[in-house]
Amino acid sequence: MKVGRLRGVPSLKRRLLTAFLILLPAAWMVSAVINYRAASLAVNELFDTEQAFFAQILASVNLEARAQGYKIRPTLPRTLHELFDDGDEEEMDADIAFQLRNGAGEIIIADINQTELPFSRDYKGFYNVRIDNREWRLFYLHDRNNDAFALVGQRMKTRNKLVSRLVLGQMMPWLMALPALLVLMWWGVRRSLRPVDRLARDVRERAPDNLAPIAAPVPAEVGPLVVALNRLFARLETTLANERRFTADAAHELRTPLAALRVQLEVAMMAGDDASRRRALAKVMSGIDRATRLIEQLLTLARLDHLAAADRRPADLALCARRAVVLCADAADTRAITLTAPAEGVIWPLAGDEGMLEILLRNLIDNAIRYTPPGGEVWVECDAAALSVCDNGPGVAPEWLERVKERFSRPEGQQASGSGLGLSIAERIAELHGLKLTLDNRPGGGFIARLSRVG
Numbered sequence: 001m002k003v004g005r006l007r008g009v010p011s012l013k014r015r016l017l018t019a020f021l022i023l024l025p026a027a028w029m030v031s032a033v034i035n036y037r038a039a040s041l042a043v044n045e046l047f048d049t050e051q052a053f054f055a056q057i058l059a060s061v062n063l064e065a066r067a068q069g070y071k072i073r074p075t076l077p078r079t080l081h082e083l084f085d086d087g088d089e090e091e092m093d094a095d096i097a098f099q100l101r102n103g104a105g106e107i108i109i110a111d112i113n114q115t116e117l118p119f120s121r122d123y124k125g126f127y128n129v130r131i132d133n134r135e136w137r138l139f140y141l142h143d144r145n146n147d148a149f150a151l152v153g154q155r156m157k158t159r160n161k162l163v164s165r166l167v168l169g170q171m172m173p174w175l176m177a178l179p180a181l182l183v184l185m186w187w188g189v190r191r192s193l194r195p196v197d198r199l200a201r202d203v204r205e206r207a208p209d210n211l212a213p214i215a216a217p218v219p220a221e222v223g224p225l226v227v228a229l230n231r232l233f234a235r236l237e238t239t240l241a242n243e244r245r246f247t248a249d250a251a252h253e254l255r256t257p258l259a260a261l262r263v264q265l266e267v268a269m270m271a272g273d274d275a276s277r278r279r280a281l282a283k284v285m286s287g288i289d290r291a292t293r294l295i296e297q298l299l300t301l302a303r304l305d306h307l308a309a310a311d312r313r314p315a316d317l318a319l320c321a322r323r324a325v326v327l328c329a330d331a332a333d334t335r336a337i338t339l340t341a342p343a344e345g346v347i348w349p350l351a352g353d354e355g356m357l358e359i360l361l362r363n364l365i366d367n368a369i370r371y372t373p374p375g376g377e378v379w380v381e382c383d384a385a386a387l388s389v390c391d392n393g394p395g396v397a398p399e400w401l402e403r404v405k406e407r408f409s410r411p412e413g414q415q416a417s418g419s420g421l422g423l424s425i426a427e428r429i430a431e432l433h434g435l436k437l438t439l440d441n442r443p444g445g446g447f448i449a450r451l452s453r454v455g
Contacts (some may be wrong), residue, residue: 013193020185028178033173039166043159044137048126051139051152058100059143059150095155097136103147117151128156158206180383186280199226211237261287300359300425301328310353310432317343317348317451320381324361332378339369340379348387350453352433360429363422364449364453371447385451395441406440423449 097115100108105119118129123140130136135156142149195218202216213230268280325341332339345368359382368378372393381388396404406425423439430437430451438450 005262009124012196013189016189016193017186020182020189024178028174031174032167035170036163037161039170040159043163043166047137047154047159048139051126051137051154052141054098055139055141055150055152058098058109058150059141059146061100061148095158096292097153098149099149101151103149105149108148110282115153117153119149121149122205128155133239140272186455192219194250195294196222202206203229211240228434234340260290261291270335282306297409310356310429312351313352313353315350315352315357316359318342318346318382319352320354320357321361321382321387324358324365325380328365328369333367335372336374337369337371337372338377338379339365342382344382348382350433350435351376356429357433360426360451361389363426367426368447368449369394386450388448388450389448390448392442392444392446396439398441401439401441405437 038369039176056408093111096118097111097113099110099117099119101119102108106119116131117130117136117138121142124142126142127138127140128135131153136153137159138153140149140151153324199214199218199222202214211233214226218226262281264284264287268277268284271277271280289424300403322341322344324340329339364380366381368389368391372378372391375393378389378391381390405427423437426449427437434454435451436454438452440447440448440450
């Protein structure tokens with residue numbers, strides 16, 4: 001099966017670059033809006049202060065000077081240009097307006113354009129109004145000492161132009177540097193993702209049978225992925241090793257019974273009488289039974305090798321033992337062996353798969369029946385610490401107590417038939433259920449297989 005790049009999933013590099021292309025200009029725009037608002041507040045505060053200051057100066061004009069013959073020129077003072085100068089003197093006269101009114105509301109002094117400013121004795125402080133479709137900022141001051149009203153106005157256009165200049169002065173360098181920043185980010189993303197590219201190339205170019213752990217240095221963010229890959233490689237190596245061992249074991253163990261079947265069939269074919277032929281065919285049937293049991297145990301062992309843990313359901317090991325005793329009763333009767341199950345009412349609770357537990361106990365009981373002489377006894381006893389399968393047979397030599405749990409391992413000199421897999425299967429099922437299988441010789445003679453909880 002050809003496996004290519006996953007469709008519909010953009011690369012991490014493209015996703016990062018796309019995010020930068022969107023977020024960086026967006027951040028610039030948000031910053032520009034914030035700066036504009038801040039500059040607008042600062043400029044308005046500055047010009048409002050200057051308007052109020054000029055209104056105080058205007059209100060302090062001696063209105064009695066006119067009666068004493070002094071001439072007051074209705075022109076814009078130069079100091080006002082200095083206060084509100086934005087660099088465009090041609091529009092300055094049109095952008096600034098002021099009036100000084102006496103207590104009767106009559107205009108005493110006004111700007112050179114005689115701008116009509118709305119007036120009311122109740123006005124006080126700042127107002128935003130529209131005059132001739134232009135937005136103005138007006139300040140009203142009532143000087144009670146001189147009984148005069150001072151009005152100072154400024155077009156908002158002047159303020160807005162200054163705010164725009166301030167914001168552009170701050171943000172234009174960042175705007176001009178934006179392409180360079182994007183290029184630098186693209187370079188940084190490519191450089192930062194090089195270890196990921198090397199990791200992908202390493203995995204892509206590996207030989208199919210190379211399951212060695214990845215040792216190349218990777219960023220901390222990719223570390224969990226590498227750890228998971230190494231664990232996957234370890235599991236695959238274990239699985240492949242189990243499959244190779246299963247194949248080798250099956251080929252080795254099936255060769256002998258198949259050869260024996262062939263010999264017995266040849267004997268049956270060459271037999272000169274019916275009695276000899278029947279004896280040979282009986283041996284063929286017995287060989288087929290042994291081969292069938294061997295295949296079943298090999299398949300069971302192969303299935304167990306692939307399991308990481310058994311199903312955890314409430315179970316009773318003593319009940320499983322009673323069921324296994326019933327299934328093994330015929331084999332015990334054939335050899336005239338007394339087979340005794342745990343007493344009714346005895347329980348040994350644990351969490352596990354009852355089907356697998358019955359296989360475990362059947363193998364232990366079947367093993368005891370096979371190696372106990374005819375007329376012997378096999379029994380299952382249970383207490384709070386362990387469940388044990390016991391017999392009064394010959395036992396096992398001490399040096400073989402651990403080896404008999406190995407696959408296809410059988411003590412020397414054994415005459416009973418068997419594949420040497422029963423105890424291997426039992427031990428594997430015990431491990432999957434958190435149990436420990438201990439084999440020992442009984443003090444009074446015989447053999448004991450004990451199941452106890454680990455820890």
